[in-house]
Amino acid sequence: MDTTAVITPAVELSGLVKTFGTVTAVNGLDLSVAPGEVVAFLGPNGAGKTSTIDMMLGLSRPASGAVRVFGLDPVDAVAQGRIAAVMQTGGLLKDLTVLETVQLSASLYRDPRPVGEVLERAGISGISGRRVGKCSGGEQQRLRFALALLPEPDLLVLDEPTTGMDVEARRAFWNAIRQDAARGRTVLFATHYLDEADTYADRIVMIRKGTVVADGTASEVRGMAAGRQVRAVLPGADQVALAALPGVTSVAQRGDSVTIECSDSDSVLRHLITRTPAHDFEVTSRNLEDAFIALTTGE
Ligand SMILES: Nc1ncnc2c1ncn2[C@@H]1O[C@H](COP(=O)(O)OP(=O)(O)OP(=O)(O)O)[C@@H](O)[C@H]1O
Numbered sequence: 069m070d071t072t073a074v075i076t077p078a079v080e081l082s083g084l085v086k087t088f089g090t091v092t093a094v095n096g097l098d099l100s101v102a103p104g105e106v107v108a109f110l111g112p113n114g115a116g117k118t119s120t121i122d123m124m125l126g127l128s129r130p131a132s133g134a135v136r137v138f139g140l141d142p143v144d145a146v147a148q149g150r151i152a153a154v155m156q157t158g159g160l161l162k163d164l165t166v167l168e169t170v171q172l173s174a175s176l177y178r179d180p181r182p183v184g185e186v187l188e189r190a191g192i193s194g195i196s197g198r199r200v201g202k203c204s205g206g207e208q209q210r211l212r213f214a215l216a217l218l219p220e221p222d223l224l225v226l227d228e229p230t231t232g233m234d235v236e237a238r239r240a241f242w243n244a245i246r247q248d249a250a251r252g253r254t255v256l257f258a259t260h261y262l263d264e265a266d267t268y269a270d271r272i273v274m275i276r277k278g279t280v281v282a283d284g285t286a287s288e289v290r291g292m293a294a295g296r297q298v299r300a301v302l303p304g305a306d307q308v309a310l311a312a313l314p315g316v317t318s319v320a321q322r323g324d325s326v327t328i329e330c331s332d333s334d335s336v337l338r339h340l341i342t343r344t345p346a347h348d349f350e351v352t353s354r355n356l357e358d359a360f361i362a363l364t365t366g367e
Pocket of ligand 1: 088091092093094111112113114115116117118119120260
């Protein structure tokens with residue numbers, strides 16, 4: 069057996085760039101996703117998530133850089149049913165029932181999964197007779213998920229699939245996706261929701277201004293994003309010296325007080341106590357949500 073065989077990544081993006089006129093939507097993005105991973109693309113509005121996903125699906129072409137899906141050009145990967153997508157809106161006919169919608173889509177494939185099976189896996193067998201126009205937003209998304217399962221893709225891509233759903237609908241939707249992913253399918257989804265990425269992804273890739281700013285498991289990213297704030301009374305603090313301390317991300321002086329954002333509050337305190345006349349110390353943990361915003365907006 070050849071134990072040195074290299075596994076072809078599910079997704080390989082290298083030096084990806086996408087521009088729209090003067091706007092650079094994706095700016096030299098590199099990413100490799102292994103088969104079987106559940107990856108969240110997390111980033112604020114305009115970070116470049118949709119532009120990247122469109123290139124992965126072969127819906128648009130990069131200005132430069134390369135996209136491979138299971139080693140293939142995305143257009144070929146889509147044609148072979150290796151990749152399928154659940155988009156946020158569009159693509160459903162209101163007057164058809166859920167069952168008719170899936171049957172119609174299935175008729176377009178040469179060798180689709182059985183209709184009953186995909187309804188079951190998307191958790192919508194119980195509403196198969198309901199008209200699409202009467203389905204809630206969450207049910208319509210599970211219907212789109214069922215449609216995406218018809219070719220039995222190896223990679224499922226979802227672009228902000230739960231926007232506008234309430235908490236219960238989001239949970240039902242993700243449980244269906246997660247149960248399906250347990251069978252080994254690779255899943256990549258874009259989201260604004262930190263909690264959604266945290267709960268449902270094995271790996272979080274944070275995007276800001278078209279590039280990756282953090283990449284790791286939820287707990288690794290939490291570690292990267294988490295930080296402390298040290299405050300002390302120190303008139304005329306030497307801001308340059310403080311900013312040069314290990315792990316310090318910002319220093320601000322307001323009146324007699326200095327506020328230092330850092331990853332290692334112990335070493336900042338040690339410095340302040342031994343090298344400066346600072347007093348009245350206050351150490352607080354930055355809230356994770358604030359830290360996420362700091363990481364994705366650079367504030
Ligand atoms: N067709 C287009 N024409 C012009 N500019 C575009 C186009 N599509 C995207 N952009 C711009 O590219 C940037 C990245 O947009 P993109 O939709 O990829 O971000 P996103 O992370 O998916 O954002 P959101 O979370 O709001 O969907 C934004 O500045 C956006 O305005």
